[in-house]
Amino acid sequence: MNNYFIRRLILIIPILIGVSLISFFIIHLIPGDPARVIAGQGATSEDIALIREEFGLDKPLTEQYFAFVGGIFSGKMKSISSQQPVIDEITPRFWNTVQLATFGIIVATVFGILLGIIAATHKNTFVDNLSMGFSLIGVSMPIFWLGLLLIMLFSVALNWLPAGGKDSFISFILPGITLGLPSAAIIARMTRASMLEIVNQDFIRTAISNGIPQKTIIYKYTLKNAMIPVVTVVGLQFGYMLGGAVLTESVFGWPGLGRLVVQSIFTRDYPIVQSGILLIAMSFVFVNLAVDLLYAAIDPRLRRKK
Amino acid sequence: MKKALLFSLILLFLVSLNFAAGDVVVAMNGDAASLYPADMTDNYSEEICRHIYEGLVEFDQDMNVVPALAKDWDISPDGMKYFFYLEEGVTFHDGTPFTAEAVKLHFDKLLAGGLRRSSLYVPFIESVEIIDDYTVLFRMKNPFGPLLNHLAHGAGLIVSPEVLKNYDKSEISNHPVGTGPYTFVEWAKGDHVKVVANDDYWKGTPGLDSINFKIVPEANTRVLMLESGDSQVSDMIEPIDVPRLQANDKVDVAIVPSLTVRYVGFNMTKPPFDNKLVRQAANYAINKKAMTQALFRGYAHPAKSVVAPKVNGYFETEGYPYNPTKAKELLTEAGYPNGFDTILFAAPHYQQIAVIVQSQLKDVGINAEIQVYEWASYMDLLYSKPPNESEHTMYVIGWSPSTGDADWVVRPLFDSANWPPDGDNHVGMDNPEVDRLLKLEMTTFDAEKRAEYLAELQQLLVDEAPWIFLYVQDQMVGVSNQLKDVMVLPLGVTVLKYAYME
Amino acid sequence: MERILEVKDLKIQFDTEEGTVYALENVSFHLNKGEILGIIGETGSGKSVTASAINRILPVPPARIVNGEIIFQGKDVLQYKREEMNRIRGKKISMIFQEPMTALNPVFKIKEQMSDVIMHHQKINRKKAVKQATEMLEQVRIPDPEMVLDKYPHELSGGMRQRVMIATALSCEADLLIADEPTTALDVTTQDQILALIQDMRKNLDISVILITHDFGVVAEICDTVAVMYGGSVVEFTDIYTLTKKPYHPYSNGLLKAIPPVDQTIEKLNTIPGSVPNLLKPPPGCRFHPRCENALEKCKIDPPSLTEIEENHFIACYNPIKGGEDNE
Ligand SMILES: Nc1ncnc2c1ncn2[C@@H]1O[C@H](COP(=O)(O)OP(=O)(O)O)[C@@H](O)[C@H]1O
Numbered sequence A: 001m002n003n004y005f006i007r008r009l010i011l012i013i014p015i016l017i018g019v020s021l022i023s024f025f026i027i028h029l030i031p032g033d034p035a036r037v038i039a040g041q042g043a044t045s046e047d048i049a050l051i052r053e054e055f056g057l058d059k060p061l062t063e064q065y066f067a068f069v070g071g072i073f074s075g076k077m078k079s080i081s082s083q084q085p086v087i088d089e090i091t092p093r094f095w096n097t098v099q100l101a102t103f104g105i106i107v108a109t110v111f112g113i114l115l116g117i118i119a120a121t122h123k124n125t126f127v128d129n130l131s132m133g134f135s136l137i138g139v140s141m142p143i144f145w146l147g148l149l150l151i152m153l154f155s156v157a158l159n160w161l162p163a164g165g166k167d168s169f170i171s172f173i174l175p176g177i178t179l180g181l182p183s184a185a186i187i188a189r190m191t192r193a194s195m196l197e198i199v200n201q202d203f204i205r206t207a208i209s210n211g212i213p214q215k216t217i218i219y220k221y222t223l224k225n226a227m228i229p230v231v232t233v234v235g236l237q238f239g240y241m242l243g244g245a246v247l248t249e250s251v252f253g254w255p256g257l258g259r260l261v262v263q264s265i266f267t268r269d270y271p272i273v274q275s276g277i278l279l280i281a282m283s284f285v286f287v288n289l290a291v292d293l294l295y296a297a298i299d300p301r302l303r304r305k306k
Numbered sequence B: 001m002k003k004a005l006l007f008s009l010i011l012l013f014l015v016s017l018n019f020a021a022g023d024v025v026v027a028m029n030g031d032a033a034s035l036y037p038a039d040m041t042d043n044y045s046e047e048i049c050r051h052i053y054e055g056l057v058e059f060d061q062d063m064n065v066v067p068a069l070a071k072d073w074d075i076s077p078d079g080m081k082y083f084f085y086l087e088e089g090v091t092f093h094d095g096t097p098f099t100a101e102a103v104k105l106h107f108d109k110l111l112a113g114g115l116r117r118s119s120l121y122v123p124f125i126e127s128v129e130i131i132d133d134y135t136v137l138f139r140m141k142n143p144f145g146p147l148l149n150h151l152a153h154g155a156g157l158i159v160s161p162e163v164l165k166n167y168d169k170s171e172i173s174n175h176p177v178g179t180g181p182y183t184f185v186e187w188a189k190g191d192h193v194k195v196v197a198n199d200d201y202w203k204g205t206p207g208l209d210s211i212n213f214k215i216v217p218e219a220n221t222r223v224l225m226l227e228s229g230d231s232q233v234s235d236m237i238e239p240i241d242v243p244r245l246q247a248n249d250k251v252d253v254a255i256v257p258s259l260t261v262r263y264v265g266f267n268m269t270k271p272p273f274d275n276k277l278v279r280q281a282a283n284y285a286i287n288k289k290a291m292t293q294a295l296f297r298g299y300a301h302p303a304k305s306v307v308a309p310k311v312n313g314y315f316e317t318e319g320y321p322y323n324p325t326k327a328k329e330l331l332t333e334a335g336y337p338n339g340f341d342t343i344l345f346a347a348p349h350y351q352q353i354a355v356i357v358q359s360q361l362k363d364v365g366i367n368a369e370i371q372v373y374e375w376a377s378y379m380d381l382l383y384s385k386p387p388n389e390s391e392h393t394m395y396v397i398g399w400s401p402s403t404g405d406a407d408w409v410v411r412p413l414f415d416s417a418n419w420p421p422d423g424d425n426h427v428g429m430d431n432p433e434v435d436r437l438l439k440l441e442m443t444t445f446d447a448e449k450r451a452e453y454l455a456e457l458q459q460l461l462v463d464e465a466p467w468i469f470l471y472v473q474d475q476m477v478g479v480s481n482q483l484k485d486v487m488v489l490p491l492g493v494t495v496l497k498y499a500y501m502e
Numbered sequence C: 001m002e003r004i005l006e007v008k009d010l011k012i013q014f015d016t017e018e019g020t021v022y023a024l025e026n027v028s029f030h031l032n033k034g035e036i037l038g039i040i041g042e043t044g045s046g047k048s049v050t051a052s053a054i055n056r057i058l059p060v061p062p063a064r065i066v067n068g069e070i071i072f073q074g075k076d077v078l079q080y081k082r083e084e085m086n087r088i089r090g091k092k093i094s095m096i097f098q099e100p101m102t103a104l105n106p107v108f109k110i111k112e113q114m115s116d117v118i119m120h121h122q123k124i125n126r127k128k129a130v131k132q133a134t135e136m137l138e139q140v141r142i143p144d145p146e147m148v149l150d151k152y153p154h155e156l157s158g159g160m161r162q163r164v165m166i167a168t169a170l171s172c173e174a175d176l177l178i179a180d181e182p183t184t185a186l187d188v189t190t191q192d193q194i195l196a197l198i199q200d201m202r203k204n205l206d207i208s209v210i211l212i213t214h215d216f217g218v219v220a221e222i223c224d225t226v227a228v229m230y231g232g233s234v235v236e237f238t239d240i241y242t243l244t245k246k247p248y249h250p251y252s253n254g255l256l257k258a259i260p261p262v263d264q265t266i267e268k269l270n271t272i273p274g275s276v277p278n279l280l281k282p283p284p285g286c287r288f289h290p291r292c293e294n295a296l297e298k299c300k301i302d303p304p305s306l307t308e309i310e311e312n313h314f315i316a317c318y319n320p321i322k323g324g325e326d327n328e
């Protein structure tokens, strides 16, 4: 078991090298000059040359790549736009994103699984249709619209919750729900389908014929088995949330990583873009690893023999 | 259990709603890049910096240059020496007294080069000299008309000498210390910058307890925050939201003309746009009034010069009224009776404008294919090569002079020495008469004379028609009506320096 | 003899998208206390549906019980409410299934699954329930019960799992054990062990057993009575001795002829031409008539009902084999 995870951890290295190469060359090969964009209109050629030189943008690409890799390890790489160390720019944003994503995935998982169970246990009834209709709306509603709707209701009309920013725990509620609901809908559908499949399994029939009460059958015997595919979906959704909740972050003025990276793509702030993408890739890999651990926790068949 | 949860949630709400009346939230569109004014190029930074720092002079609501840390000044008759007499008894937030030495140190850093705003001063200022503790002399390289405007620019906001001595340029941003009415507290990147009242402010206690500049990139959210009381000021309101906010009796909308002229530039180095008649024809083909109605519900006005009315030195010409018949005549005269095909370039946020321009040009026979480039690539398209080597033809863009002076429009955009990649003359203007007038307006510091040169230059430029002159947009800022004396500068920054709560 | 179970005229249909499946028709038999009843028939003849109906684990819908009674210990189980049924299942009627691979929950340890059942029925705590589970595993001759309890199903062999199933089913001293093809998926040696175990349990725990199989050898070995099913109906029901000696129904007869060696199974009956009926569209009259040598005109129109033609010998046939053929 330990060996397995050490192997997985080592595998991260080639993944990160690959991601760093791809993100580096894509962002460098598309047209656009960070010095020009950041210096802005009205900049003189000296202004631009100054920025180019300071950030090594006049060097050959390969040299810039190795400077970037070196910069990651030395921690001295700076944002072209703010001139602050990349690590100081990215860390707080990433932490904000992690917090929001965690809240979002909790919302998504709790609502999604509950809704999925309700739908599955009321299969083909009005309740089922209602839950699945609701989840269809959840999947197809633009985040933008959902977010603004929630602000209108809870901030403007009721004045219960702040419309934007990140001040206290209650700042999490609206963006968390906005981020979580579409995922909740996906998780609900997965839970329902998975539950309905498990209910038809032989071991559920065994449990029934042994007289196990229905509640135990649903919430223990079926649910735990049904969670196996759901965990994958939850992991994927969490990965997405960590990687790019750009819309939610914009609507709620949430100071997250996604917004920073997108904005930095527009200004061609290479160090931020490259490091941000690397961090996002890394969190994806770790979420995957966590999903594997969870799998093993749920399904003993996947545990490795010592 | 459930009750307890509900109770604690309600408690949390109450705690969060409980903010003091003097604490103001400003919802801004984007985050500051740097809080070192001499080393930043964006409006968001400037908006915040104008509360923490002050310059020798500053802009008032109408973009007049008025005294700030300099209570008065004298200019030598040849325009080569500026003497500034400083306010006494002013201290920086860190306790350092404000003296001539602080002024010198600040500008010496700029003049040494290497800062992102050095080029605002290096070409014109020879040196800054201390006459006595409260008198400084700016010695010029040559007479320069708009110097005061350049000093009122954000880059002229003076940083504490202690900070300048102790930190390198990128660290200064994290230690913003000025003489302004508000003291820096914290900067949560991407989220907010908070400042609190400077009780020792030399002009008396500021009107607000604190200001929290919050970054809210979504315009709809900024409006909703105003409505819910989550913000007292919301920058950059869309025209569509104005009527609703005006109907709200807790909110006012400040509508202020901006300094930005939006235009369609021509690459004048290549046919057919090397022909003045063609350029004029295109100008007559566009119904600017209809365009501003369609795009901005009237919160924009047809441009009648290369600069906006609030810019120092503005001269209003006749412009080009909508006249498609005349456009067709001019095209015929120019040798294009059946029009021609061309390309109209645009960045994504100019796409709507491009579509309208395209359809109106089509009416006179000019078939423009629209090509949209994302901003950084668009900059590349316009700036990486001289116009005669570049592939751009017609392109939608805008210009706003951050010094508030016409010089900062006409010189970068039309001086034949400023062709890309060295400057912003992407229309490829190369006109000796323009160059001559430019030199005159720049080196004349007599305001009246300078205004004459600028007027002549603007008339010439309108006649030359390097652009389709489109419009000058209004900027709209929503303000809680308890908040008084909020200055919305045409420059594009909102200043609460003198604001107070009623 | 005390009758523990009597199934009368059971008729069950399934409503499916393709149409109504006429799954059971005319199913009647009974079981005396302490005896083993074999139900034999080809795949698809309705054995599992019958068993599931007794334990009320048929999914309703799509299943629909059109008619019939299932009298268990004097009461019709079809009349019980769901909660009442939960007290009967596992406690009075237990069931084990063919598929030991999939019949245990893969994500819980044996300990947990067994003790859940025991705790539910006997209202005792987990510790006591585990202790009882250990004893039950000893009873089914598992050598190291503690170790097995600590395992997950996938860590056990098929035979081991079936033993666990039996131990669980019997852990609450059920009166009736329904074993639906308990040995089909097992290898021959294990099959014998499991059958021996069932016989032992019957003796030791004083239970009655319904043993469903399509292996006539199994029936002959351990059953007291036999119900032969064909196409969803019981066609013959009598004691094992009578059936092997003197089958009346042509189908039973064919069945017996088809099995030279004892442990041959009858997945498909080759000696009788034709194939099993499609229960979506069963033939009118006797469902066996298209394959029956003895078929009369009447057989094609009117389904024969199960009637006692000799004492304790029931057949559903208008034209039985005369006097029965001696099979020896
Ligand atoms: N859930 C169901 N839906 C529809 N038809 C079913 C269902 N369960 C059983 N049947 C039908 O009932 C008939 C009897 O099946 P079954 O009792 O499983 O046969 P076996 O004798 O092999 O155990 C089959 O034709 C089968 O198609």
Ligand SMILES: [Mg+2]
Residues within 6 Å of the ligand: C047, C048, C049, C180, C181
């Ligand atoms: Mg079966």
